[in-house]
Amino acid sequence: MRDATHITGVPPTDLLSFGDQVLAEERRRFNAANRDHRRFLITARLGVFAAALILWEVASGTIIRHFFIAAPSTVSVALYRWAVSGELWYHAQFTLTATFLGYLFGSLAGILLAWPLGIMRTLYRITEPYFLVAYSVPAVAMGPVFILWFGLGMTPKVVLASYFVFFIVFINTVTGFQQVPQGLLDVTRVMGASRIDTLRTVIFPNAIPYVLAALRITLPAAMIGAVVGEFIASNRGLGYLTRAAASRYSTAGVIAGVLVLGGIVLVMSLMLRPLRHALRWQDAVEVKGGAD
Amino acid sequence: MSAIATPAATLSPRHEEVIAAAAAQHRRAVRRERLVIRSSIIGIGVFVLLFWEFGLGYLVEQRYVSTPSAVLERLIGGLQSGQLLRDTRVTFIEASSGYVIGVVVGLVGAFFLALSRRAYEVLEPYLLWFYSIPKIALAPLFIMWFGLGYMPKVLLAALMVFFIVFMNTVAGVHSINRGLLDVSRVFGASKLALVTKVMFPAAAPAIMAGIRITFSRAMVGAILAEFIASTQGLGFMIVRGSRQFDIATVFAGIVVVAALVMTVNAFIRWLEGKLLPWSKQEVHG
Amino acid sequence: METTEQATTATKTSVDFQDVYKAFIARGRSDDPILALADVNFRVEPGEFVSLVGPSGCGKSTCLNLLAGLSKPSSGQVMHHGAKVESINTSVGYITQDDNLLPWRSLMANVELALEFQGVAKAERQQRAQEFIELVGLGGFEQHYPHELSGGMRKRAGIIRTLIYDSDVVLMDEPFGPLDAQTRVILQAELLRLWERSRPTVLFVTHDLVEAIALSDRILVFTSGPGTIKRDYKVELPRPRDPFHIHETPGFDELYDALWTDIRTEIEKSRGSGVG
Numbered sequence: 001m002r003d004a005t006h007i008t009g010v011p012p013t014d015l016l017s018f019g020d021q022v023l024a025e026e027r028r029r030f031n032a033a034n035r036d037h038r039r040f041l042i043t044a045r046l047g048v049f050a051a052a053l054i055l056w057e058v059a060s061g062t063i064i065r066h067f068f069i070a071a072p073s074t075v076s077v078a079l080y081r082w083a084v085s086g087e088l089w090y091h092a093q094f095t096l097t098a099t100f101l102g103y104l105f106g107s108l109a110g111i112l113l114a115w116p117l118g119i120m121r122t123l124y125r126i127t128e129p130y131f132l133v134a135y136s137v138p139a140v141a142m143g144p145v146f147i148l149w150f151g152l153g154m155t156p157k158v159v160l161a162s163y164f165v166f167f168i169v170f171i172n173t174v175t176g177f178q179q180v181p182q183g184l185l186d187v188t189r190v191m192g193a194s195r196i197d198t199l200r201t202v203i204f205p206n207a208i209p210y211v212l213a214a215l216r217i218t219l220p221a222a223m224i225g226a227v228v229g230e231f232i233a234s235n236r237g238l239g240y241l242t243r244a245a246a247s248r249y250s251t252a253g254v255i256a257g258v259l260v261l262g263g264i265v266l267v268m269s270l271m272l273r274p275l276r277h278a279l280r281w282q283d284a285v286e287v288k289g290g291a292d
Numbered sequence: 293m294s295a296i297a298t299p300a301a302t303l304s305p306r307h308e309e310v311i312a313a314a315a316a317q318h319r320r321a322v323r324r325e326r327l328v329i330r331s332s333i334i335g336i337g338v339f340v341l342l343f344w345e346f347g348l349g350y351l352v353e354q355r356y357v358s359t360p361s362a363v364l365e366r367l368i369g370g371l372q373s374g375q376l377l378r379d380t381r382v383t384f385i386e387a388s389s390g391y392v393i394g395v396v397v398g399l400v401g402a403f404f405l406a407l408s409r410r411a412y413e414v415l416e417p418y419l420l421w422f423y424s425i426p427k428i429a430l431a432p433l434f435i436m437w438f439g440l441g442y443m444p445k446v447l448l449a450a451l452m453v454f455f456i457v458f459m460n461t462v463a464g465v466h467s468i469n470r471g472l473l474d475v476s477r478v479f480g481a482s483k484l485a486l487v488t489k490v491m492f493p494a495a496a497p498a499i500m501a502g503i504r505i506t507f508s509r510a511m512v513g514a515i516l517a518e519f520i521a522s523t524q525g526l527g528f529m530i531v532r533g534s535r536q537f538d539i540a541t542v543f544a545g546i547v548v549v550a551a552l553v554m555t556v557n558a559f560i561r562w563l564e565g566k567l568l569p570w571s572k573q574e575v576h577g
Numbered sequence: 578m579e580t581t582e583q584a585t586t587a588t589k590t591s592v593d594f595q596d597v598y599k600a601f602i603a604r605g606r607s608d609d610p611i612l613a614l615a616d617v618n619f620r621v622e623p624g625e626f627v628s629l630v631g632p633s634g635c636g637k638s639t640c641l642n643l644l645a646g647l648s649k650p651s652s653g654q655v656m657h658h659g660a661k662v663e664s665i666n667t668s669v670g671y672i673t674q675d676d677n678l679l680p681w682r683s684l685m686a687n688v689e690l691a692l693e694f695q696g697v698a699k700a701e702r703q704q705r706a707q708e709f710i711e712l713v714g715l716g717g718f719e720q721h722y723p724h725e726l727s728g729g730m731r732k733r734a735g736i737i738r739t740l741i742y743d744s745d746v747v748l749m750d751e752p753f754g755p756l757d758a759q760t761r762v763i764l765q766a767e768l769l770r771l772w773e774r775s776r777p778t779v780l781f782v783t784h785d786l787v788e789a790i791a792l793s794d795r796i797l798v799f800t801s802g803p804g805t806i807k808r809d810y811k812v813e814l815p816r817p818r819d820p821f822h823i824h825e826t827p828g829f830d831e832l833y834d835a836l837w838t839d840i841r842t843e844i845e846k847s848r849g850s851g852v853g
Contacts, residue, residue, distance in 0.1 A: 257429070
């Protein structure tokens with residue numbers, strides 16, 4: 001066997017430390033490239049943000065009329081006024097209440113209805129065409145119906161929000177019940193599982209990730225339902241606030257309203273993000289549907 | 293288990309007999325099941341309609357729920373006067389032009405962004421923010437800007453569609469197998485050829501998924517804008533019915549909306565089958 | 578059910594396929610049925626380790642499904658201890674090609690599963706599960722979920738969770754299929770060691786002829802579709818066997834050649850007429 005020195009040009013005793021050096025050098029280079037890239041991204045992103053903001057401020061009132069795009073400064077003033085006068089909190093309180101109640105009732109109804117339909121194949125096949133028809137009615141179109149039934153108060157908004165949530169939770173939960181791998185069912189049945197055992201140990205656990213995934217995306221959907229209800233007919237809530245600003249032709253008010261609505265939805269999405277990794281035993285599943 | 297090729301030569305009469313018996317049994321079972329399910333579907337539908345027509349009025353006030361015959365009457369009356377067709381036409385034009393604009397702009401936008409990975413990385417957080425902001429919140433803004441005409445409806449419909457198509461396309465492009473791109477580069481593909489010949493075809497299923505499902509979103513955009521401010525269209529018909537406490541008209545409008553959505557969806561699927569016969573469509577159920 | 582029962586079961590045939598035919602309707606396609614099994618007759622005595630080999634799609638796995646009661650024969654009957662199998666047969670253990678561990682249960686909870694269905698008290702089933710887990714060297718992984726285990730570890734878990742409830746017939750459908758060659762042999766050795774403990778009857782489906790020889794007392798060779806039994810080999814190699822060196826055992830080569838000749842003609846036959 002030949003001496004290692006012939007191959008590497010380094011005495012064999014130093015081979016190990018030489019290897020370490022190479023690795024360290026490589027790691028350093030990799031980290032540096034990574035750091036550079038991150039720095040570039042952060043600067044570029046901030047740059048884009050600042051540029052957009054400045055362009056908006058300058059263009060508003062010069063290139064584009066104030067009526068179309070109120071300057072960021074004007075919008076901030078409008079937001080500040082709402083916050084100080086308490087108007088913002090007053091209206092937000094109604095919207096958020098309708099959102100949470102709708103989320104609660106809608107997901108509860110979705111899960112409870114999905115349960116029998118998900119595990120009874122024939123029942124599902126019988127009712128499926130009706131669900132498909134109901135699903136192709138845009139949820140928004142039900143707004144006027146609920147307002148006609150339940151008046152102008154909180155109820156129609158809660159119902160509309162529930163309706164937005166219901167279908168998404170329902171469809172995903174049914175999928176979770178139905179997509180149980182046949183192998184798991186066969187194996188547990190041969191092991192002597194009763195019908196209840198199968199439900200408890202196989203079918204329900206299989207549906208959990210689907211339910212969680214649906215619950216993750218439907219809080220924003222509930223909020224949208226509530227706001228749509230407020231758009232159509234109401235005298236309070238953030239949707240009303242925005243629409244009222246529009247009818248006064250207050251561009252700053254409308255943009256401020258849109259920003260608040262968007263901000264709340266964004267916060268909700270971020271809040272529910274950890275649900276994605278809530279289950280140690282598996283990765284995220286794909287969700288069907290979504291609304292806004 | 294894989295399908296089993298049955299060499300014809302090895303089949304004895306006994307084999308044929310077993311096969312024929314199994315086939316007959318299967319056909320009987322399928323026929324019986326189909327009969328049960330179809331008759332149940334029809335039965336439920338008939339029961340609900342009859343109950344709505346004759347029974348529901350005893351439980352709640354008739355003026356809240358109307359009757360199927362009254363809804364049918366509104367539909368026929370609307371057809372005779374031509375008003376229903378006019379409203380449908382308006383909403384269809386708004387939704388479909390919004391849909392087309394949204395799809396085209398979404399594809400073109402994604403195309404340019406696919407050219408530069410860097411640009412995408414810089415813009416990513418903003419895109420995700422915009423994506424998660426409810427587009428319908430912009431309805432009052434559009435109406436304030438553009439008034440009562442077609443413009444705000446088309447714009448809202450387009451916006452509802454745009455983001456889905458755009459994000460689906462970008463996601464589809466980014467999930468392309470790296471090996472495919474590397475091989476194409478080795479073959480000497482230019483950047484443009486890479487995008488048009490490799491990236492987009494490979495991302496086609498994801499792109500089509502975005503295009504296929506979004507017409508109903510365009511309808512949502514158009515109808516919501518009509519709810520808030522308009523003088524014509526199905527949304528206007530529904531919301532005016534609601535204000536006049538005419539629930540039969542409201543339901544008639546909803547029926548037409550649902551029928552329109554289902555028809556256009558079926559048309560899109562048919563068109564996809566014609567244009568892209570290789571793209572596999574998910575069949576529900 | 579100790580000595581007296583054992584004496585009677587020993588005289589009784591464990592598994593008996595009598596003139597079994599099975600036709601399938603391939604889902605989604607046309608309604609044309611396909612004949613998977615035709616005229617299948619064989620018996621397995623208690624404690625025998627029997628392998629079923631044959632070309633792909635010859636209906637070997639179908640035999641296991643019939644015995645487990647997951648499907649019914651189109652004609653003929655499948656007997657288990659003299660009783661006709663007519664519904665799910667919970668007195669067999671079934672180890673499938675996919676490990677089919679419940680992803681939401683830890684290793685421990687998966688191994689306990691069958692005992693849980695039988696209503697065994699928690700303390701006892703945990704103790705027995707622990708014993709089996711140690712037996713295959715999975716100690717320390719009790720609380721890990723299946724996706725946190727390697728392929729070989731999941732296979733071991735799948736085997737012990739079936740062996741734990743002492744069913745007298747164990748069905749194995751290519752249990753070592755997707756594993757690499759080394760892991761396969763290690764698991765074969767482990768399976769033999771576990772089998773020697775209580776010597777249950779085993780029906781083992783495999784494509785691997787070396788595996789079949791290393792493990793079995795008998796090997797049934799199936800013809801290509803419709804599957805029927807072409808030949809019934811006795812494996813006379815002495816036990817206990819060492820799968821690592823099985824190919825050096827006298828008699829191995831002759832048996833292997835005979836099996837391979839049988840199977841090759843079947844493969845050629847199905848090529849010639851099936852695909853064409």
